[in-house]
Amino acid sequence: MARLEVPRPATFVTLTGFMGVGKSRIGRELSRALMLHFIDLDRYIERRTGVSIPDIFRHLGEEAFRRMEREAVRELAGKDYLVLSLGGGTFVDPENRKVLLERGPVVALWASPETILERTLRKPGERPLLQVEDPLERIRALLEARTPVYREAHVHASTDHRKVEEVVAEIVEKLWTHAKATRP
Template sequence: MKKNIVLIGFMGTGKSSVGSKLAMKLNKEFVDMDREIENISGMTVTEIFRRFGELRFRSEESLMAKKLSLRDNLVIATGGGTVLLPENIEVLRQNGIIILLEATAQDIHTRVSRKKGTRPLLKGSYTAEDIQHLLDERKPYYDCADIRVNTSSKDLDAVIEEIINELNQYETLS
């Protein structure tokens, strides 16, 4: 399968960790969109948000989605908000299978709390309820997924195995 595998989902659902290991397992190249944007811009995502605002970052994200959609054989970890612009998903879907990684609001809270200060959309103090509110707002955007995998209470290997099984089923049905 030369098609790209595109991981979407809220921050803290495991897109980067899962993507990196999945790419190794499937002999594909791993690309983390946020890291690519940081490399090209010379700034962290947090710095881009702080200096130029969310609109500028989303613009960079859209350009990156277009650029990556032209390549083959990738596992792409999108930024948490990539799905907010439908054209990003349209362009990534042209050469990719969209996989949603999900987790409970409590698990996300626990995971992102370990990286306080690196999540521009979760400024100050936030709760699992705040995260649930954001998840509820984004639910319509996540409905674009071809495959859904819940990462809560699963180790990385179990998530990878589930994704590979789902991809095999998806390929059979396509």
């Protein structure tokens, strides 16, 4: 049976950005818009290990988690027809960043520290890096450190005070622009 080719700007898209910017929610909707599969990297790791991310951090440490993350990124980068939503620190790892930037367009999502805090407070136990006295200051410091790395993405979109559909439409349009600029 012949495969029906659907016009789309990419068959593999990675979403990066700080925790709480909306990568999972935007990723699910972007995958629908592009008719691609969706994988949230943290959920993928949890399913493979049978352990929650906070428990991995608590019992095995961040280094063990980052190793699992690198393995999962290498594996998933070999797939096609996929929107991959990363954890906030995944793209910071130089090996992950190289693999993903070479694989296909990377989209960085952005939000203000205040918006991030508001969103992350909805599920505080799921954010091991924010288990500190002043989470807003921690967000600002981490975001400042990670901003140069997130800037390496091919496409950028803000999610601050915007509807998911609006952000997805902007990303699709920018992906088409990126595709036209990079295809021979």
